[in-house]
Amino acid sequence: MKSKLSIKNVWKSYGSVMALKETSLEVPEGEFLTLLGPSGSGKTTLLMTLAGLVLPDGGEIRIDGVLSTFAPSHQRDIGMVFQNYALFPHLTIYENIAFPLRMRRMPAAEIDRKVKRILEIVRLPHVAERFPSELSGGQQQRIALARCTVYQPSIVLMDEPLGALDKKLRDQMQIEIKMLHEELKTTILYVTHDQEEAMSMSDRICLMNDGQIEQIGTPNDLYFEPKSIFTALFLGGANMFPVRIKDQDTDFDTYEGPGGGMIRAPRTNDPRRSGTDELSIMVRPEHITLLRSDEHAENAAEVRVRNSVMVGPVTKYFGELADGTDVTFTQLTTAPTRSAISGDTIRIGWPAARTVVLPGRSVGHE
Amino acid sequence: MSDTALRAPLPARADSGLRSAKFRRLWPLLPTSIFLLIVFLIPVSQLLWLSIVDAGGEINLDHYERLFSTTLYFNVLKNTFSIALWTTLICIVAGYPVAYLLASVSPASRSGLLIWVMVPFWTSFLVRSFAWMLLLGRDGVLNQWMASLGVIEQPLKLMYNFFGVMVGMSHAMLPIAILTMLSVMQSINPNLTRAASTLGAGTSHSFWRIYFPLSLPGVAAAGLLVFITAMGFFITPTLLGSPREMMMAQLIIIQIEEMLNWGFAGAISVMLLVAAFSIFYLFDRVLGMSALTGGASYGKSRGRDGLLSRLGSDIGRRFIAGISWIGWGIGHGFHMLFRPKYDRPGGQRMTARWLVGLAVIIFLAVPTFFVIPLSFSENSFFGWPPRGFSLQWYEAYFSSAIWQEATLRSVGVGLSTAMLSVVLGTPAAFFLSRQQIAGKTAIIAFILSPIILPHIVVAVALFYAYSYVGLIGTNIGLVIGHTVFTLPYVIITVMAVLKNYDQRLDQAAWTLGADQARTFRYITFPLIRTGLITAFLFAFVRSFDELTIALFVSGGIATTLPRQMWSEALLNISPTLAAVSTLMLVFVAAIILIAEFVGRRSRRR
Numbered sequence: 001m002k003s004k005l006s007i008k009n010v011w012k013s014y015g016s017v018m019a020l021k022e023t024s025l026e027v028p029e030g031e032f033l034t035l036l037g038p039s040g041s042g043k044t045t046l047l048m049t050l051a052g053l054v055l056p057d058g059g060e061i062r063i064d065g066v067l068s069t070f071a072p073s074h075q076r077d078i079g080m081v082f083q084n085y086a087l088f089p090h091l092t093i094y095e096n097i098a099f100p101l102r103m104r105r106m107p108a109a110e111i112d113r114k115v116k117r118i119l120e121i122v123r124l125p126h127v128a129e130r131f132p133s134e135l136s137g138g139q140q141q142r143i144a145l146a147r148c149t150v151y152q153p154s155i156v157l158m159d160e161p162l163g164a165l166d167k168k169l170r171d172q173m174q175i176e177i178k179m180l181h182e183e184l185k186t187t188i189l190y191v192t193h194d195q196e197e198a199m200s201m202s203d204r205i206c207l208m209n210d211g212q213i214e215q216i217g218t219p220n221d222l223y224f225e226p227k228s229i230f231t232a233l234f235l236g237g238a239n240m241f242p243v244r245i246k247d248q249d250t251d252f253d254t255y256e257g258p259g260g261g262m263i264r265a266p267r268t269n270d271p272r273r274s275g276t277d278e279l280s281i282m283v284r285p286e287h288i289t290l291l292r293s294d295e296h297a298e299n300a301a302e303v304r305v306r307n308s309v310m311v312g313p314v315t316k317y318f319g320e321l322a323d324g325t326d327v328t329f330t331q332l333t334t335a336p337t338r339s340a341i342s343g344d345t346i347r348i349g350w351p352a353a354r355t356v357v358l359p360g361r362s363v364g365h366e
Numbered sequence: 367m368s369d370t371a372l373r374a375p376l377p378a379r380a381d382s383g384l385r386s387a388k389f390r391r392l393w394p395l396l397p398t399s400i401f402l403l404i405v406f407l408i409p410v411s412q413l414l415w416l417s418i419v420d421a422g423g424e425i426n427l428d429h430y431e432r433l434f435s436t437t438l439y440f441n442v443l444k445n446t447f448s449i450a451l452w453t454t455l456i457c458i459v460a461g462y463p464v465a466y467l468l469a470s471v472s473p474a475s476r477s478g479l480l481i482w483v484m485v486p487f488w489t490s491f492l493v494r495s496f497a498w499m500l501l502l503g504r505d506g507v508l509n510q511w512m513a514s515l516g517v518i519e520q521p522l523k524l525m526y527n528f529f530g531v532m533v534g535m536s537h538a539m540l541p542i543a544i545l546t547m548l549s550v551m552q553s554i555n556p557n558l559t560r561a562a563s564t565l566g567a568g569t570s571h572s573f574w575r576i577y578f579p580l581s582l583p584g585v586a587a588a589g590l591l592v593f594i595t596a597m598g599f600f601i602t603p604t605l606l607g608s609p610r611e612m613m614m615a616q617l618i619i620i621q622i623e624e625m626l627n628w629g630f631a632g633a634i635s636v637m638l639l640v641a642a643f644s645i646f647y648l649f650d651r652v653l654g655m656s657a658l659t660g661g662a663s664y665g666k667s668r669g670r671d672g673l674l675s676r677l678g679s680d681i682g683r684r685f686i687a688g689i690s691w692i693g694w695g696i697g698h699g700f701h702m703l704f705r706p707k708y709d710r711p712g713g714q715r716m717t718a719r720w721l722v723g724l725a726v727i728i729f730l731a732v733p734t735f736f737v738i739p740l741s742f743s744e745n746s747f748f749g750w751p752p753r754g755f756s757l758q759w760y761e762a763y764f765s766s767a768i769w770q771e772a773t774l775r776s777v778g779v780g781l782s783t784a785m786l787s788v789v790l791g792t793p794a795a796f797f798l799s800r801q802q803i804a805g806k807t808a809i810i811a812f813i814l815s816p817i818i819l820p821h822i823v824v825a826v827a828l829f830y831a832y833s834y835v836g837l838i839g840t841n842i843g844l845v846i847g848h849t850v851f852t853l854p855y856v857i858i859t860v861m862a863v864l865k866n867y868d869q870r871l872d873q874a875a876w877t878l879g880a881d882q883a884r885t886f887r888y889i890t891f892p893l894i895r896t897g898l899i900t901a902f903l904f905a906f907v908r909s910f911d912e913l914t915i916a917l918f919v920s921g922g923i924a925t926t927l928p929r930q931m932w933s934e935a936l937l938n939i940s941p942t943l944a945a946v947s948t949l950m951l952v953f954v955a956a957i958i959l960i961a962e963f964v965g966r967r968s969r970r971r
Contacts, residue, residue: 051560051564074562074563074564078564079564082560083557086558086560088576089558089580103565103567104566148565151565
């Protein structure tokens, strides 16, 4: 598919601080791509260079094939939703939405038609004559969306657009943005630090860390096949065990885990994994099951349970291996739990296919 | 926000009567209200009354008939309006680029540039007028320079005319205009112009359609303040103008000091007051008073659908659309001609902003410094260039009993005024920033009215009131009179400090076992101390510089430093005034530095 947005080796520094290291990225037409990362990871800097609100120190940006690295914002074919919406307080909702159309010198009749249509799409046709301050947060959010999509820009940039909304409204707006995306078939670049939001909305996630791209892929890729400890820990819960490689088989590699236990993981051809490399094994808490005494699993361990917490649909268990390594796992809450198992020693197991080997050792994770 | 929940009034105990509960809530407001009632509201009302009754207590409109019967007084009225109007226009046009520059640069550059607006703001009107006399005079700096460059052969007449008055008045009012506009511009969300840019608006469109309309409340507020203040002004037109530029305030002074016609002076004051109120009324009709406090509310004021405001906004909309397309056209033409490729960074277009802004800042900051070399010269007249070096003018100052006495009195009155203002104003500021009561806006408007109305009206009113109770020529009279003007400033300053004070700190102290008194002693006071010191210094400088009240109330006996400078300037303007002005400049600069130092130290915490 054709590339709507193409970024080549773009970087930006503020004095001695490298806000964005050389970064390259291609975004195909119609994709919903999320820039995810902790604060200071460079995701907002990258978005701002695309919007033309921050000029990069080097590199090349093409929007729809047009070189726009240093073009002023208004010469780029983009739309942007700001964190607090940036609706013009002195203009009515109608005039706010008509603004980009007027800037493009459209005839009045066409402006009227387009504004009315987009107001229908965001289901707020009755607010046209109101001012932004007379709208609720969720309504302002929808108007901000309407304003930046009404002129069908090549690409829509969104800078943590749901950050100011409460949890319930945020969930609802996530669905609405998704629907709008499908209806208008726009290309969207979305910045957030909320991993759940990223997972539920994106076609692809671009996870950023320390001014560069850590990993880019579909939500499934990032969740099930993280390439680094950072990615594994950033998306969802993770158990992390330091291991050494022991044996390589045709299907499975065997590793020596904490306390000398053996752990099997899918065979990889990663050349870095020799006997001396520092490696870690990652297992998601929900992939661990409780084993009855007669049950077997590809990977198994004995865990002394310290305590458990019921958080609604799942119950979280916190325990430790024989050598004191922390283990967390979750089970579906099917009935009121007898939380009496604190202090018990139980057997857990997980499939080798859900075992991920990662380079490095995690430092100080919970 | 959870603020509202926190600010909910304490539940009144059922056993204590409603009245005492109400009193306990309202008492912080009482000192200020009673003070302003006695020394501001009653005297001003009395002035209104006096102007329409004769000695026998009968209603008598003779004074007003006289005011409109001759062209002399009508011309003064016309002068006053035209000078005030032109001053307002110049201050807005010249001040806007400075405020815009200050609002758009980095915070570091802003505080650097702001000093050069603050210095003239804090410098006495008298000193600044002297500086302009030195620059614009026949033997002044400008004439000397132009002559030596060969631009002119005969000295130009730059003062004692309309031009001189305009230069002096604009210089006097610019800092207020700039600071008022800046406060509104700083509250404009910078994301709005960015948003306009991403939506396809170029520099011209995003400025004229978004930034400019949003900054208009600041422009309106600045215009109103400058206009009202300028209407009651007399220092600059007296020193830099001729009788042709006489304004109403000067007429009042002449009537009181030379003609001893108090009733007529009262009538003129009332005219001035009426004019001020009419302007306020018009302002409110067209723009709404909320523009004054910087908080223009869009949408909520939909009731304002008068013909006047609709006409105004319609014309405004067309004007803005037109001018933004013109700007766009110029930019577009440039674009077509040069066809920039965006493969390398373009220059940032801040140059024009800097050029215009700096030019105005230089106009503001530089002139005053010309008095310094003159004060050390051997010249025996107030002219340029300074010759030789001597300290004779400082000797003249330090050896004169009159100057010494005036200086001491000004310092004493200033300190007492500042103290009284802080003591009276702080409780009121606490009340106004924390309690939600009906009519709060009206109370604030009442407290601010002494500084918004022409000062001379208040001075004349106090003069009458004092003559009944024998306070003329006393230091107490001066302190009370000055406090009328400094109290509103103190209340505003302390309110601004309290706005940033997290009340939950007090609540935390209460839950930790501190009673109200100890909470104030150990928590609240240390945190707002800097604000109180700033308010104190501000009140002191305002009182130290004050001339209008001193002119009437000192009665020629208890003369203050500005009053003495004023008398000298009218009699015989000599380099002694340059020496006194230099000392005042140094003094005020020292106070600004102290305030800055105190502020920095507290910000480090």
